[in-house]
Amino acid sequence: MILKYRVSLPGIKGFARVYEVKGSASLYSLHKQMRADMDFPQDQVVLFKSFNSRGDVVARYSVFQDFGLGTIDAVTAEQCHKRGEDKFIYFYDTTNVKSVIVTFEGEAEERRNVIYPLLVESKGPNPIEFENGYVAFEDLPDDKKKDPDDEDFDDDDDFDDEEEGDDDTEEIYGDDEED
Known part of the structure; x- marks a missing residue:
């Protein structure tokens, strides 16, 4: 059995990863x-904090501590899928409470000659980039989005249209004649 999971960040459309995982694979391998x-x-x-279809927390899984289910x-x-645990919050840094959402999307056909878990789709940079201020195009407010194919697109907003010299500049080098 091959299970497909989507990894996302809350409220961010510009990030996604999709993995195919063998059903027999541990959460540790994922x-x-x-x-x-x-x-x-x-x-x-x-x-890994798992949720049921109603959104209730049903289990927590860690490396060293058994919280009841292993x-x-x-x-x-x-095992998680059969218990209806099809959504996880995966805390990759528990000290700083940093996490991603892992959601079951369905079953997939097993591929030959690949090693699972397998990354099958990738969108956007890694989560750390969003922490550093990266904003994906699809996450921009509508008034900030500009289509380069639009006739009104002006990609040199930072430059003045007029490139006139400054009349108040002082000439540094000149033909100074000494008397």
Whole structure:
């Protein structure tokens, strides 16, 4: 069984990652793949908080602590899916409360000669870029969006249309004649 999960950031349309995961894969293997693909810090304790279809928190999975249903290296994606845990908040940095949303999208056909978890779709930069002020085009307010194909598009807003010299400048080099 191959399960497809979409990784997103709350309120940001310009970011997405889609993974295909073997049902037998542990949450730990998904964590390792996301950490590698999205440059998450290596030295952080991580946590998967799972939700049911009503949006209720039903489980928490961590590396070292068993909160009742197992640790992330002992729980598989298929086990979570069968229990109806199809949405997670994955805290990749619990110290600074940084997270992404991981949502089940459906089942996929198994691909030959690939290693799972497999990144199958990528949109936008890594989450750290959004923390540093990056704003994706689709997240801009409508009045800030400009279509380069539009006839009224002016891509040199920062420059004056007139390139006249400044009449008040002092001549530094000149033909100074000494008497």
